[in-house]
Amino acid sequence: MNHLNNSSNHAQQGRQSQNPQRLSLINITKEYPGCIANDKITMSLAAGEIHALLGENGAGKSTLVKSIYGVVAPDQGDIFWDGRKVIIKSPSVARDLGIGMVFQHFSLFETLTVSENIELCLSKKQLTSIPDLSDKIRQLSRQYGLDIDPDRHVHSLSIGERQRVEIMRCLVQSVKLLILDEPTSVLTPQEVTNLFTVLRQLAAEGCSILFISHKLHEVTELCHHATILRGGKVIATCEPKNETSASIAKMMVGELAEQTAGYAKKQGTDTVFSVNNLSLSPLQPFGTTLKQINFQLQAGEILGIAGVAGNGQDELMSVLSGEDNRSKAETICLENQNIGRFSAGKRRKMGLAYVPEERLGRGAVPEMSLTENTLLTHSEGFVQQGLVQWKKLKDYTSQLITQYSVKCHGERSEAQSLSGGNLQKFIMGREIGQAPKVLICAHPTWGVDVGAALSIHQALLTLRDQGAAILLVSEDIDELFLLADRMAAVCDGYLSPVVQTDNTNINEIGQWMAGTFIDEEQSTMIDTSSTSPTPSQHSKKETQA
Amino acid sequence: MKALPFKLIPTLEARIEPSLIMKISSPILAIFLTLIVGSILFSLLGKDPLHAMQVLLVAPLSDAYNINEMLVKMGPLLLCAVGLAICYRANLWNIGAEGQLLIGALGGSAVALQFVDSSAWFALPLTLIAGVLSGMLWAAIPTLLKLKFNSNLILTTIMFNYIALSLLNWGVHGPLKDPDGYGFPESAMFSEATTLPLLFSEGRAHLGVLFALVLALMTAFLLSKSHLGFQIKVFGSDEAAAKYAGFSSTKLTWIVMLFAGALAGLAGIAEVAGPIGQLVPGISPGYGYSAIIIAYLGRLNPIGTILATLFMAVLYMGGDLAQIELGIPTAVIGMFQGVLLFFLLACDFFINYRLNFNKSNAAYAQ
Amino acid sequence: MDIDFITQILFAAIKTGTPLLLIALGEVVCEKSGVLNLGQEGMMLMGAVVGFLAAYSTGSAGLGIFGAIFMGATMSLIFAFLVLHLNTNQVATGLALTIFGTGLSAFIGSGVVGETIQGFQPIIIPLLSDIPVIGKIFFTHDLLVYISILLAIAIAYVTNKTRIGLILKAVGENPNAANAIGINVLKVRYLAVLFGGAMAGLSGAYMSLVYTPMWIENMTSGRGWIALALVVFASWRVGNIVLGAYLFGLASIMHLVLQGMGWSISSNLLSMLPYVATVIVMVIIGADHFKEKLLAPRSLGKPFNPRQMA
DSSP states (O other), rough: OOOOOOHHHHHHHHHHSSOOEEEEEEEEEEEETTEEEEEEEEEEEOOOOEEEEEEEEEHHHHHHHHHHHSSSOOOOEEEETTEEEEEEOOOHHHHHHTTEOSSSSOOEEEEEEEHHHHHHHSHHHHHHOOSSSSHHHHHHHHHTTTOOOOOOOOGGGGGGHHHHHHHHHHTTTTSEEEEEEEGGGSOOOHHHHHHHHHHHHHHHHTOEEEESSSOHHHHHHOOOOEEEETTTTEEEEGGGGGSSSHHHHHHHHHHGOOOOOOOOOOOOOOOOEEEEEEEEEEESSSOOOOOEEEEETTOEEEEEOOOOTTTSSSHHHHHHHHHOOSOOOGGGGEEEEETTTOOHHHHHTTTEEEESOTTTTTOOTTTTTTTHHHHHHTTTEEETTTEEEEEEEEHHHHHHHTTOOOOOOTTBBBBBSSSSHHHHHHHHHHHHHTTOOOEEEEEETOOOOOOHHHHHHHHHHHHHHTTTTEEEEEEEEHHHHHHHHHHEEEETTEEEOOOEEOOOOOOHHHHHTTTTTTHHHHHHHHTTTTTTTTOOGGTTTTOOO | OOOOOOOEEEEEEEEESOHHHHHHHHHHHHHHHHHHHHHHHHHHHHHHHHHIIIIIIGGGTHHHHHHHHHHHHHHHHHHHHHHHHHHHHOOOOOOTHHHHHHHHHHHHHHHHHTTTTTOOOTTHHHHHHHHHHHHHHHHHHHHHOOOHHOOOOHHHHHHHHHHHHHHHHHHHHHTTTTTSSOOOSOOOOGGGGGGBBBBBSSOOOOOHHHHHHHHHHHHHHHHHHHHHHHHHHHHHHHHHHHHHHOOOOOHHHHHHHHHHHHHHHHHHHIIIIIOOOSSOOOOOOSSHHHHHHHHHHTOOOOOHHHHHHHHHHHHHHHHHHHHHHHOOOHHHHHHHHHHHHHHHHHHHHHEEEEEEEEOHHHHHHO | OHHHHHHHHHHHHHHHHHHHHHHHHHHHHHTTTOOTTTTHHHHHHHHHHHHHHHHHHHHHHHHHHHHHHHHOOOHHHHHHIIISSSOOOOOHHHHHHHHHHHHHHHHHHHTTOBBBOOOOOOOTTTTTTGGGTTHHHHSSHHHHHHHHHHHHHHHHHHHSSSSSHHHHHHHOOOHHHHHHHTOOOHHHHHHHHHHHHHHHHHHHHHIIIIIBBOOOOOOTTHHHHHHHHHHHHTTTTTTHHHHHHHHHHHTTTHHHHHTTTTTTOHHHTTHHHHHHHHHHHHHHHHHHHHHHHSSSSSTTTOOOOGGGGO
């Protein structure tokens, strides 16, 4: 099984091929100060082919597709389109060639309608060739089962619907190559199935699809070919249907590939933190209203909350951490004290630590040193009579850096100079270093490489075993199943019942992410009124102590 | 065919880490570029640029009288600029130093004029306190409006500058006008008891200048050493992080704004109780606006601000001399200040970026 | 108060509101693209002084207008280069532009302070001006008043009904997304800033060629700043801007009204009325912060750095 390719050999194939590929990349190289993002990458795609681009975070996938889509100009290398050499200077050139892209963070305009959003993507010529855009959208929507209403405003759409609008943009232009950047990371498992149906239909009609992912089972299910990147280089190519997830994982991460068999689940002890009937309107326009949220968090357990982005996680996190302290005092309880009105600083002093989703620009100040970023949340013992004891703080920071093996130039390094994974290890260490009773942790391994993710997982489990209560919010359902002792899902500001992880499965959680529990939940709310924190009707699923 | 070993047109590239050298040298580079533009302008006007620069920059430091006058200008500039530097650190766009200065002068004068015939020892402290409190009050209104009604701080502080000027004019034309002043819009001269003592036996440099220096140094110490200073810095550079850390934005906003108001108010009262000696309509030739430039030029750092103030005071003094010696309107100083800030902002770009003249990247050469 | 007095006051309100209308129309386009240019006052002053100098030296008010527009656009070009190419802070750069414009206008205008020129003559529109009261208030103005209204209609049409308006809105809401779908964000923003500058110049010319046909230092007395408040007050809607500009015009001449009604208040105190009105307006808009957030262009004041897209 030798997957390694001789790149020059491959390059010749691309050039001399009799049946020209739709897209061929020859020796694409892009360098940023300090790192080579793409190092002589050569690959090609045929018409109607679904091709996976695999690799860890930082392997160079995003840079490569941005080169294809004209967002980034490669330093060296050639791009051939339908056998013709092209220079893709800008996204509009890419669009004219017939390349469409669905971004991970969508490029939609929330204040505009679906049809206005689609119109903006079309050139004047394309626009005049379509007599009625709304009709065209409705027709394509039926044809592919996308279910899109052209007159709705984008801000009223769910994440899944927004992704369908992005795909519709490409369909209206009848693209010949569709690039999808981690499209499934924002979908419920059921939505993923629907997306795959659409993609297969498109491929059958001759559209090439470049599918970026790091979820291996999806790749084996969907893709015809795969190219695997590591450290900016093509490390292997394969046909996914002949491989297993494990064998592909090995190619992706090299020797590091240790498939964890899973960690032991634990039972919590006493309830230290509880949320009782929390309902709150959002602070931001287009935010999610939190609706009657109830749960209890016990010492020595990890409670995982699943959900598609934008279903109230951000709002919930800021209410729990105290960044938003508008909720009634008794709705949030930490060790029998009502803390709903307390500021984030006061809650932290009581033993509530928080690792936010945005590491730079919230969890850490980008242009400040690591020492200063330690002081951000950890002032206990480092401030005397209002003055900061910088010396002591520096020593402590250096110790944190060693303890959590944060790769950096030292305590003076600016937070923004660290990679995502290393910064996350630092923030995690800083929060754990305060010996919290409760740790709230949002998307801890998002965008982090496998090695860092492993050590972050380990740190969380250690903290749990020391008796802390951990609330883990993540969009990565696999991670939740791996770490959480109990689980729930959020949808549209509602929280589902909480179950033991061992007593549920990906299918049930997936349905909860899509909101199937909501009607049931609401009706029980009316029955039990607001006095009981946990609706009794769920006791069959609740297996708490 | 051998190509040049370097590129004629350099490419721009992001630096991996911001350049400390550029951070420090950017203001100096900006001053230098401004002077070049100034020289070109003077040549176009038919003046000898070297002579003009000599008048503008060297003459103000050439004799004791000029140095004294330069120090007199430094006082209010430094006080306003230190206050603004802290505001901008906290990302609070207070443009209202000018108005706070004027109201400080007006409020302080109202008290000082009660002591025209008195020699009470407490007259001067009372006058100064009244000035400081008036400045704080004038800063407090826009602060309150911002915190309670989310009104835009830039626009409210600007509006309060115009309102302050109207109030000052009303004061000198109305209630505070000298009854024996032959109808001139001026107050009576302050008594000895409400006038700031002079620093030297000659010239007009007064105690207010010393206040300014001491306050700037104290502020520098507190900013770098105190937890409060750290909180202000975080609040300004990353509001989300400040919120996450649990720092009270309301508290920080009040502290910073009132502090800036107090300093500007002190600047105002020190002007009328110092070199001017009475309340007049033209207290400030735009000190409050120049302080914006100074704060930036001093990198929002109180120590840097002292140096930047020195430069700006020389420029102000030079502007006065240039009008007398070269017949150039003093308005040229305002223009220079604008150009200076343009250049400073432009030079700061190279803190994070650099020009690359190398033909290819070193990584490929290997 | 008789009807003649009211007619006169409303006529003057429109006349006083016109420079605000002109500059606010430019600023609203600029802000819709996501750029906040606080240099309005500086550009307006430069427009005023250059307009006056051009008209004074050539004797042609038309050339004055042209010169002012050109000057305003040139000033905004400096701003655009710094903000769009070098990604400087928009607030600081705008302030620099105002300080620069204030100083430079005083400098180059110092020779003509107190000189007068022949300004624009009113154009009485036949028939319409004969309508009682309304005719006098609306149809006996100078050319620029009519032009300002036509411009308002044109801008309302372009921003709301055309593809250009859609692109402008898209860039203002999410420049990264706009860039990703192939819109040239920098070009759109450059054009929007330039348009804002040209309008500020024109507004300045209105001050020095029509409103008080002469040049005095700082003669715009904060109108550039008031216009910035006006745009927020109008929720970035052109129709509201027209209305708001005339209301502000009325507030600026309130002292005439009060004096006409026989009040005797110090003119120094009355001169603060437009500023006080602006503060009150800002309190009213700010109180409904949620709505303001909803209506403001999302990327307003935030830099867009195509270099960081990578």
